[in-house]
Amino acid sequence: MSGLRTSRTRLAAAAATAVLAALSLTACNDGTGAHDEGAAATTSTSSSSAAASSGAASGSTGSTGSTGSTGSSGGRSTGGSTTGSKPAADGSASKASGASGKPVTCEGSDTRTVAAPLNRPVNHMLLTVTNTGSRTCFLYGYPAVRFGEAQSVPPVIEDSQPQAVVTLEPGQSGYASVSLSATDGSGSNGHTAKSLAVYFQGRSMSGSVGAGAHPSLPAKGVYVDDSLKVTYWQQSMNDATNW
Known part of the structure; x- marks a missing residue:
């Protein structure tokens, strides 16, 4: 059990x-x-x-x-680095411009001068001065020109005086015209000149400053007489050829 x-x-x-x-x-x-x-x-x-x-x-x-x-x-x-590099380039240009310093007087060492006979007005020549320097320059007064062996410079046409001093930024040009001889044949001591020297005035306009320029003339030369005279420097070509 x-x-x-x-x-x-x-x-x-x-x-x-x-x-x-x-x-x-x-x-x-x-x-x-x-x-x-x-x-x-x-x-x-x-x-x-x-x-x-x-x-x-x-x-x-x-x-x-x-x-x-x-x-x-x-x-x-x-707007970033590329733009930053562009202003840098522009900044360099500005720096170069800033490094240029204050304006100077235009003269032969920082300009190029060209003399070209004009058809109108007749018996006239145009002087073109171009600023080849890195600084702004001032063209004071009028060109002191000497043709050939001349011992004196011709007088200026007083009425051609501009309202302001001609200012040339680098690369810009200023102008003056030269009345070579009397159109009616009334001038005396006429002769053919084969060379030309151009001198520049300073701010006081009491004499020439710096280096002169020696632009070439046509191979046959130019005819000048005692009625020879020049205009003041002008900012535009039209103003120079009006006299």
């Missing part, structure tokens, strides 16, 4: 164990236990991957922002 009870007890215990195992199996498969945690882990992993993808996309956009930086580079071409 006692052995029978023991067997029953063991059977009951085994049955209880089987029931517990079945309950555990049910708990694992009903979506609430370890299976749920695995799903949550999977969801969490998916979220992390999405976040990583999003971050990569952001980084990629940031890189496009870098391309935006290239755009910024493009921006630099208009």
Whole structure:
């Protein structure tokens, strides 16, 4: 009897164990236990991957922002380093200009002088002085010209005096005309001159300053007489040829 009870007890215990195992199996498969945690882990992993993808996309956009930086580079071409380099070049020009210093008196060493006979007015010649220096220069008064071996310079036509001193920026030109001889033949001591020297006056207009200029004349020379006279320096060619 006692052995029978023991067997029953063991059977009951085994049955209880089987029931517990079945309950555990049910708990694992009903979506609430370890299976749920695995799903949550999977969801969490998916979220992390999405976040990583999003971050990569952001980084990629940031890189496009870098391309935006290239755009910024493009921006630099208009307002950044390229523009900065352009003002630098301009700045160099300004510096060179600033280094030029204050204006000086125009004279033979910083100008080029050309003498050209005119058809109108007749018996006239045009003197063109161009500033070849790096600084602004002033053409004071009128040209002191000497044709050939002349010992004196001709007088100036007083009515031709301009309202302001002729100012030449580098590369600019000033003008004066020379009346070589009387058109009616009334002049005396007429002769043909083969050479010409042009001298420049200073601010005080009391004499010549600096180097003179020696523009060439036509091969046959020019005819001059005692009626020889010059105009004041003019800012424009038209003003010079009006006399």
